[in-house]
Amino acid sequence: MTQLETFKQTNAITGARYDYTTTEKRLIYLSLIEVMKTVQNGIADDFFKRELILFIPESQLKKSDEHDHRYRDYRKAVVSLRKKDFSIDAPDGGWIETGFVNGGQYIKGKGLEVSISKYVLPYLYELTKRFTVLDATVVMTLTSKFSQRFYEWCCQWRSVGRFEYNPDSLKEVLCIKLPVGQLKRDVIEVAQAELMDMYEEGISDLYFTYSEERGGRGRGGSVKGWVFKIHTKKKEVAQERAKNEDVVFVMRFLGQIFGKDSPLLDQALEALKTHENVKLFAERADELQTSGKLDQTKNKPGYIRSILQKEFGLDKK
Template identity: 30%
Template sequence: MKGPNIAQDNRLTSARYELSLLEKRIMYFIIKEVRYQFVLQTDGQKDLFDDLIVKIKAKSLMENAGGNTTRDVKKALKQLRLRSFEYHNGEDENSPKHKWFEVGFINYGDWEGGNIEVQLSKKILPFMVELTKNFTEYSLTVAISLKSKWSQRMYEICSQWKNSGGVNLPIKELRKMFALENKYTKYFGFKSKVIDVAHKELKDLYMAGQCDLYFEYTELKEGRSVDTLRLKIISKDAQKYIEASVEDALYFIRTECKRIFETDTKPKNKNFIDNVMQNLILEPPLLKHCYEKIQFTLKNKPKADHQKYLRAVFKKEYI
């Protein structure tokens, strides 16, 4: 699915806040308008800010906010004014580098005729415009189509880290980002009501060609408790790379596996590799990952360990 892109500062992606589904959809639309009005349309210095007025066509907003009523949108605008956005830079309070502030997402919302006027505080504006290369870009069309606010948040996080292929996120940090320190306090509830909901929606949309990425995850434990989630992000960018050279990738993987696992003379190994290849073909985004794993093995592991190492990788990743 193609659509206009919006850019969001990674600090906003990582900050602690909670918005309803409709409020977040409206914020996506406002951010798109901020980019157009402030970044794309304006020349000059972009690191100094004042309060900014954003004007939005009510009809356009209604069409892009999921078919809600005017009453719903007005209520969401009111809530955005009352909602608190809290930021701190992580420095100790006694440090001269310490920075903290709290501000509403918007200063006011004004609906007159067919137009909506929203004012953004200069405090939050730098988080919404493209100042540095660290901004996350993601499709507005995808963002506003998501049906769960947890999917929206996980989509932002995945967009932030998709170029890295994944990220390890402590459960404690995720709870804070989602403003869930005191809700779903048991891991099972957090997993089933938040993480798995987002995982299913993003993956279903990705498989239907309506989303540019999704995530898989594994649980990392500290003792008996799950402490961290390891996200593996599968994106359309990786898929395009594979599609461009799929025959080369398949040929390389088949050829090297045949040699390393001696499949011509070892039937069990042949069955194992056939199973791996079948799964790779069914999951094209994994082809690039497998290609790179074999390349890494050939370059960095002793020849005697190639089969053992790759067998462990294949069992973990592809079977």
């Protein structure tokens, strides 16, 4: 498998209720990728004061559109995201009402340029702090919006190995109204087949299977829910990649908590020197971020230092 570019997406997004087209979702993915790159390279002083110009080369557009509908589909996506309202409430009582996209221009043979509103940049920046890991190659290649959602959930619950939905909650989060049989055939099985194909082709490192929970009267009862089991590659390449991602995440997390020049950073990394400890702490830190518990903690350095001391043997001196 070739090394894939990754980006970070918050669990709040993967769990949100919304109805975007596949192409609209790709534009949002690419915006998050661009913001993540900016964060990694260092944010300029005027970053939040100007619009973000996103350019997608023609070659990249072709990869996600085998039927050559990109002129039509991306135009519709730009129009739709320009008209969709994004309402953001600030902690200080302020608010923002904006469209995600200011506008876009497609130049045939060259690519698509999209202007992302400056008002959503602080929001996108915050999303990079609480995330799950998604492969940009996978999400940009998936052809079904339902496959995109199931891939997000598989990434979100990768460490747990499973997730569950009942028919009503699945229909609600996907904003669809379908009979259970059609929901299974046209949504679950479509997503399962596409992710399995990409897994077998070596594009994705995960897929899912599912089982039904039934109950009630009648032959076999009715479907009460589904349990989705996540399967991942066990090859050394995939394992080494996971190790590297854990190390990068932990170093970035601790740097944000203690400061990049703090001696506590080196002490913490020494306490987490084994891969097992790095993995365990990465999962612990991710849980603290995604649950919102860390945001509610006033003394974050002290809180994280206490966890490192009690659970990972950090020297109390």
